[in-house]
Amino acid sequence: MNHCPYCQADIEGNWQQCPLCKGSLEKRTDKKASDPVVTPKY
Ligand SMILES: [Zn+2]
Numbered sequence: 001m002n003h004c005p006y007c008q009a010d011i012e013g014n015w016q017q018c019p020l021c022k023g024s025l026e027k028r029t030d031k032k033a034s035d036p037v038v039t040p041k042y
Contacts, residue, residue: 003028009038 002025
């Protein structure tokens with residue numbers, strides 16, 4: 001699970017960049033229930 005600090009979104013999958021804003025992702029192992037989850041289709 002990666003986290004985008006720009007979109008405040010959790011990105012599932014092995015992404016190097018945020019698929020939404022192309023920003024740098026933070027590695028995150030824990031998950032907050034309040035965070036929105038985005039599952040990119042591409
Ligand atoms: Zn983003």
